[in-house]
Amino acid sequence: MLEENKVNKAGxxxxxxxxxxxxxxxxxxxxxxxxxxxxxxxIGSNTVTNMEERGIVLGLSWLEKLAPFQVGFSPxxxxxxxxxxxxxxxxxxxxxxxxxxxxxxxxxxxxGFVIGVMRLSPNWLVAKIASAYVEIFRNIPLLLWxxxxxxxxxxxxxxxxRESISFADAIFINKSxxxxxxxxxxxxxxxxxxxxxxxxxxxGVVYLARWAKKQQDQTGRQLPVLPISLAILIIVPVAxxxxxxxxxxxxxxxxxxxxxxxxINLTTEFFVVWFxxxxxxxxxxxxxxxxxxxAVSHGQTExxxxxxxxHGQNIKLVIIPQAMRxxxxxxISQYLNLTKNSTLAxxxxxxxIASIWMGISLNTTxxxxxxxxxxxxxxxxxxxxxxxxxxxxxxxxxxxER
Amino acid sequence: xxxxxxxxAREPPASSVGIIGWVRAHLFSSWFNxxxxxxxLWSLLQxxxxxxxxxxxxxxxxxxxxxxxxxxxxxxxxxxxxxxDAPGACWTFTRVRFVQIMFGLYFASHPSEVWRxxxxxxxxxxxxxPLFIPAFRWKLPLGAFTLLVFPFIAVALVHGEWLxxxxxxxxxxxGFMLTFFLAAGGIVLALPIGIxxxxxxxxxxxxxxxxxxxxxxxxxxxxxxxxxxxxSNLLPLFFPSGVDFDKVMRALIAITMFQSAxxxxxxxxxxxxxxxxxxxxxxxxxxxxxxxxxFIILPQAMKISIPGIVNTFIELFKxxxxxxxxxxxxxxxxxxxxxxxxxxKGYDFEAYVYVALIFFxxxxxxxxxxxxxxxxxxTGHKER
Numbered sequence: 001m002l003e004e005n006k007v008n009k010a011g012x013x014x015x016x017x018x019x020x021x022x023x024x025x026x027x028x029x030x031x032x033x034x035x036x037x038x039x040x041x042x043i044g045s046n047t048v049t050n051m052e053e054r055g056i057v058l059g060l061s062w063l064e065k066l067a068p069f070q071v072g073f074s075p076x077x078x079x080x081x082x083x084x085x086x087x088x089x090x091x092x093x094x095x096x097x098x099x100x101x102x103x104x105x106x107x108x109x110x111x112g113f114v115i116g117v118m119r120l121s122p123n124w125l126v127a128k129i130a131s132a133y134v135e136i137f138r139n140i141p142l143l144l145w146x147x148x149x150x151x152x153x154x155x156x157x158x159x160x161x162r163e164s165i166s167f168a169d170a171i172f173i174n175k176s177x178x179x180x181x182x183x184x185x186x187x188x189x190x191x192x193x194x195x196x197x198x199x200x201x202x203x204g205v206v207y208l209a210r211w212a213k214k215q216q217d218q219t220g221r222q223l224p225v226l227p228i229s230l231a232i233l234i235i236v237p238v239a240x241x242x243x244x245x246x247x248x249x250x251x252x253x254x255x256x257x258x259x260x261x262x263x264i265n266l267t268t269e270f271f272v273v274w275f276x277x278x279x280x281x282x283x284x285x286x287x288x289x290x291x292x293x294x295a296v297s298h299g300q301t302e303x304x305x306x307x308x309x310x311h312g313q314n315i316k317l318v319i320i321p322q323a324m325r326x327x328x329x330x331x332i333s334q335y336l337n338l339t340k341n342s343t344l345a346x347x348x349x350x351x352x353i354a355s356i357w358m359g360i361s362l363n364t365t366x367x368x369x370x371x372x373x374x375x376x377x378x379x380x381x382x383x384x385x386x387x388x389x390x391x392x393x394x395x396x397x398x399x400x401e402r
Numbered sequence: 403x404x405x406x407x408x409x410x411a412r413e414p415p416a417s418s419v420g421i422i423g424w425v426r427a428h429l430f431s432s433w434f435n436x437x438x439x440x441x442x443l444w445s446l447l448q449x450x451x452x453x454x455x456x457x458x459x460x461x462x463x464x465x466x467x468x469x470x471x472x473x474x475x476x477x478x479x480x481x482x483x484x485x486x487d488a489p490g491a492c493w494t495f496t497r498v499r500f501v502q503i504m505f506g507l508y509f510a511s512h513p514s515e516v517w518r519x520x521x522x523x524x525x526x527x528x529x530x531x532p533l534f535i536p537a538f539r540w541k542l543p544l545g546a547f548t549l550l551v552f553p554f555i556a557v558a559l560v561h562g563e564w565l566x567x568x569x570x571x572x573x574x575x576x577g578f579m580l581t582f583f584l585a586a587g588g589i590v591l592a593l594p595i596g597i598x599x600x601x602x603x604x605x606x607x608x609x610x611x612x613x614x615x616x617x618x619x620x621x622x623x624x625x626x627x628x629x630x631x632x633x634s635n636l637l638p639l640f641f642p643s644g645v646d647f648d649k650v651m652r653a654l655i656a657i658t659m660f661q662s663a664x665x666x667x668x669x670x671x672x673x674x675x676x677x678x679x680x681x682x683x684x685x686x687x688x689x690x691x692x693x694x695x696x697f698i699i700l701p702q703a704m705k706i707s708i709p710g711i712v713n714t715f716i717e718l719f720k721x722x723x724x725x726x727x728x729x730x731x732x733x734x735x736x737x738x739x740x741x742x743x744x745x746x747k748g749y750d751f752e753a754y755v756y757v758a759l760i761f762f763x764x765x766x767x768x769x770x771x772x773x774x775x776x777x778x779x780x781t782g783h784k785e786r
Contacts (some may be wrong), residue, residue, distance in 0.1 A: 368639070
């Protein structure tokens with residue numbers, strides 16, 4: 001049999017071209033590429049003719065023009081009516097998307113961990129309440145949650161401007177949001193010293209944590225790292241603030257005739273988007289946490305106990321480090337989902353990229369192609385960064401796996 | 403010789419078995435757990451009875467107008483009587499506006515045509531129900547009929563033009579029916595694209611593979627809203643002038659593109675779970691790529707990926723609410739509009755609760771079904 005085969009391959013009838021898998025593969029790919037190029041070219045030429053017909057100039061020069069509308073919420077980038085180019089509007093949108101997602105990710109992680117651990121509680125009621133939370137949030141559309149929190153809960157419940165809830169005349173809460181005092185820099189030299197002191201405190205804490213880990217690896221002694229770090233992080237900046245000569249003062253919001261002015265205003269829309277994203281995503285993260293903890297085999301706990309680790313040490317040193325490997329990858333995907341879901345904010349007009357860029361700017365300029373391409377580009381970049389982070393993490397975890 | 407007779411085992415102490423034992427172990431195992439249990443019971447007592455009271459006992463069900471949801475209120479200040487909102491939910495609203503919330507504006511204004519969507523949903527229910535009977539033998543042909551033929555029957559019934567009925571234009575479609583059409587249409591259209599893309603992504607041909615990866619990642623990276631905006635603003639630009647799609651069609655195209663990427667990933671998961679031996683064995687039997695794929699690999703992979711596809715479908719079903727942002731009146735949108743009509747102003751809480759309950763029931767049932775399928779379909783052929 002084997003001999004026959006060899007003869008057939010070397011000297012027998014050659015395989016006809018159309019049955020050769022290699023040739024077929026190449027031909028198939030050429031057809032696919034041709035089709036792809038043809039489709040792109042057709043769409044491209046149609047778009048150009050259609051845009052010419054509608055009088056839309058394809059180009060980027062309109063991005064330099066000034067936008068005729070005001071953005072209400074911009075925590076960092078300067079924003080004044082009639083002074084913003086469309087470029088700036090775009091960056092304000094990106095900034096607001098990242099801003100709300102950043103706080104959303106932090107809060108959703110914390111809440112998600114609480115929910116996940118609650119689902120595994122030995123207390124039946126606690127476990128049931130956590131699983132009811134997960135089911136309720138996962139099975140109702142996020143957009144409905146946005147509307148519910150905004151129109152049913154927060155707008156009716158929050159007081160009007162004149163009846164603002166105030167704390168020591170420094171913090172105000174009303175229908176248009178939360179007003180906080182704004183730190184104003186008094187002297188840049190002192191501020192630099194102050195920031196350097198803060199950076200030194202953070203560096204010190206990182207060094208301490210590493211040193212403590214080394215000590216534990218070598219001698220088995222454990223240091224109370226957390227209380228020491230917290231103490232450093234609180235005492236050093238406070239002391240540094242006075243040592244450097246109080247470089248910042250606080251600007252309080254002032255209650256005027258019609259509105260509060262000054263201070264930092266976190267709008268109700270910001271708060272609702274943050275709240276809705278947090279509560280919704282926490283349900284998904286909670287499931288990841290639960291799955292991760294369940295994935296650590298019970299033998300690990302038994303082994304830890306027989307080595308003499310007590311319950312807390314077992315959780316901290318054995319269960320959590322192993323569960324984290326399972327928890328972190330899907331949770332990073334949830335962070336990306338949260339960021340993508342923040343575009344739903346367009347429904348209640350929080351001014352992130354979908355609402356001020358893809359919504360308002362598209363309406364005022366008509367430059368649909370470039371605006372949508374730029375928006376998708378932002379999310380492509382974020383998703384690329386996320387998958388790069390995931391790959392890096394998976395590789396790092398794989399190395400330490402047995 | 404005395405035969406050895408063991409003493410019968412003693413009963414476990416009464417405090418560790420039965421209801422008392424369960425309660426002790428699960429609710430009062432430590433002082434902390436006991437405190438937690440009491441705290442939760444107390445808060446449930448504060449929340450649940452008033453909620454049930456609002457939902458059922460105090461709710462108004464009858465009547466035909468918003469008057470039915472009002473009650474007399476004697477003001478303690480001036481002694482006059484005012485008509486104010488009753489303390490319970492106003493289900494009169496959802497009952498009176500049922501057709502609008504479920505089937506959209508056209509059928510709300512043409513009550514004589516309501517039988518069409520009702521018949522459509524009844525047919526769908528009739529087709530789906532036998533699939534849940536384990537003993538039913540014709541699942542495959544029935545499933546194929548539901549996937550391939552039923553969509554045309556459904557559109558014919560609701561739109562009406564093909565059957566010579568009064569035409570319900572798609573821009574007047576709405577309510578739960580529109581949500582159903584978009585989600586179901588999206589999954590049916592996305593399935594073939596998803597299968598091709600999943601196969602392409604695992605292909606050995608580098609160009610095919612990168613084209614498929616590009617396609618999948620393009621749609622997966624973008625939020626659905628951007629894709630819906632693309633469809634409503636860019637689609638008309640992409641086609642020669644004269645070719646135009648109505649709003650519903652545009653949304654359906656966007657949803658199909660979006661969903662096909664997620665379906666492809668679910669199917670890729672199934673393909674990955676098929677052991678390499680299956681592929682090698684079919685090659686050894688002399689099968690070519692298409693035979694191998696069509697008869698050996700795909701049938702097994704599809705079976706494994708069904709739960710994954712159902713899960714992406716649940717997400718899609720919830721996400722169809724976003725079409726409200728590009729101006730379609732889906733289930734959530736219709737309920738909102740109904741609650742903003744002059745007569746029913748102020749009943750939006752009822753509208754949201756109603757929509758949320760129906761979404762919850764649908765999605766919860768589907769996710770439980772998908773979990774059940776996962777267990778049932780696990781025949782041990784997965785690569786572990």
